[in-house]
Amino acid sequence: MGRDFFQILLPIFIILSSIAGKNLIVHGRYDPQNRELLDVKFSGNTMIITGNLNGTEFYDISDSLNPIHLANLEIPFGNQNRALPNFIAAISDTILYLSSRQRGIAIVNISDPSNPQYIDMVTQPAGSNYSYDGLTVRDSILYAAAHEHGVILFNISSPELPTYYGQINTENAWGTAFFDSLLIIMDGEFGFKIMNIADLSNPITIADVFTEGATKDMALDGDHLNVAMGSDGIARYDLSDPSDPQLLATYNSAGFANRIALFNGKIAVSEWLDVKILEYNGSEIELVGYKNTGYRTMAINTKGNVIYSAEWRHLQVLEYGSISGPDLDLSSHDISFPEINIGEQDTMLLYLTNNGSELLVFDYDYFSHADFSTSTELNTLAAGDSIVVDIIYTKSGQNATGVYNIPSNDPDESQLSCDILGNYDGVNIGMTAPDFTLPIAANGTGNFNLNQHWSSAGEIVVIAFFSPG
Structure with missing residues (x-):
């Protein structure tokens, strides 16, 4: 992490000096069984947290400041030696749907959240293997965002036995939301679309908005749409005329705005290294609260002034309000x-x-x-x-x-x-990477040579290694 990172963060703290006294109180930090937490959803007083590793967690939040762990659900897949990665959750009464990239959509009975029961996987259209992300339930239809394959529709009149209903084409669908009877599609780097779906067999695009950054999440506040755009921050649009959305304001922070949730006129944002609380004052978006959790905040949701920060491996419970002491x-x-x-x-x-x-x-x-x-x-x-x-x-x-x-x-x-x-025996920041050649195991053939891509072609090469925990 270089010096520029700290220079960028300094303006954040200068802004915060004007709002001292109202911020985020840390009430607790929990260590769930799952890892790489990706989504937080509520079903009554049950909180459901999905994870890329080790399944999905269930908590009782009757006392919102003190979650009580109820259960962990792992759905075996492949050779049964690991849990199905769970990405985004959607709930229809007592049925939970869990998306998984290139592994389908799981169906779970949560009538007893202390003992959730895996039912089956949703049958995919024509044996496809789509990569699913955002899920939304509306009436008797499950809207499943499938990136370049658009939005896949499933009829859930029989919730435990969804059937393929249709498809809405778009460039890179990440998720959906509803503005009254209109469908809004997060379209990744292509912004968002607003569609009239009065006839689901013939959806009509009434607005196609190109945003400053790729859309990662969105939340409606009346007729205002808040959009998370990753490294480009937050944007707010007026949808009073849904055929002509108007950009009202943006907030470009130093983090990575990945997920957002609304509460009491505020916008809670998960920004990887921190949680930010923003507020639209009628002309601009202001920072009104902040907590650097330091633990890779990946998803967020709110219940009243209580904020649940789902992180790489922890859950933190925060509360927005006046700070009566030092912070x-x-x-x-x-x-x-x-x-x-x-x-x-x-x-x-x-x-x-x-x-x-x-x-x-x-x-x-x-x-x-x-x-x-x-x-x-x-x-x-x-x-x-x-x-x-x-x-x-x-x-x-x-x-x-x-x-x-x-x-x-x-x-x-x-x-x-x-x-x-500091420095240690092995690889340190700033060292020249040694050249290597390795066989390409997936998404291509032949060999990968570092020098060919980096030194000769001038490409930036990122090599990442991940392990559970």
């Missing part, structure tokens, strides 16, 4: 240094902000590894103020991985921490 926020929960030589130093910056209403008092801050230090002295921080901490890395001959611990009188987070990564 410490960090600009980041991890810092990585590039490769340097033994004996050399490098410095990166970490911003600390008091978003509460009272004086923040620091206790003794410390690092868990001797290669890291700071010249910044932490004593107190007034409400609304920020301080810049210089994180200094002096390379020794040791592998350098540590934690910067920051205890304080913050009532809901008495100790925050930032993971610090």
Whole structure:
């Protein structure tokens, strides 16, 4: 994570200094059985959280601030040695539908959420193998977004036995929503479409809007449509005339706006490294709350002022409202240094902000590894103020991985921490990647040679390795 990341984040904290005293309170952090949490849906007082790994979780949220775990459902697939990846959920009475990319749609009976029962997979049209994402139930139709295959329609008059009904063609369908009787389709990098589906066999496009960024999620607030656009932030459109949507405002943040949920006139946004609370004031979208969770916020939903942040591997319960005491926020929960030589130093910056209403008092801050230090002295921080901490890395001959611990009188987070990564034996940031050639196992044939793509063709090559947990 480079220096530019922290420079981009600084304006966020300057804005927050004007809203100190109203922010997000952390009420709890939970460790569900599933991982890579992707969606949060409600069925009465039951919260359903899907995961790419290890199935779907069920919680009782009768007490919204204190979820009680009810069950985990894993649907075996393939050679039965792992759970079906669950992406987006949709609910019709006591039936739950779960989308899965290139593996179909699962049907689950949730009449007893403490003992959910897998029923079957939805029969796909003509033996297809579509990649499904967003699901929406309306009347007796299940609308299943299938990217380049458009929106696939299933008749769910018999909820446990859906049958293929039809297809709405579009470029890259990610999800759907309804504006009265009109269908809105999130069309990825192509924006969104508004369609008249009075005759489902002959849907008519009445508006085709190209957005600044690819549409990831959307939520209607009356006749205003809020759209999450990934790295391009949030946009708000007036649909008073659905044939001619008007852009009202945008909010372009430093994060990745992936999912949104509305509550009490506010917009809760999951932005990967943080949760943001936004509000449209009639002319612009303002930031009115913020919490850097540091745990890869991937989905979000709200119940009153309570916000459920579904993250890479955790669930956090937050509450928006007035902060009666100090409230410490960090600009980041991890810092990585590039490769340097033994004996050399490098410095990166970490911003600390008091978003509460009272004086923040620091206790003794410390690092868990001797290669890291700071010249910044932490004593107190007034409400609304920020301080810049210089994180200094002096390379020794040791592998350098540590934690910067920051205890304080913050009532809901008495100790925050930032993971610090220096250099170690192996691959470090800034090192030149060695050339390699490997056989292409999928989506092509032949061999992949790094030098051919990177050095010769000038392409940017991203190699990612993932493991559960």
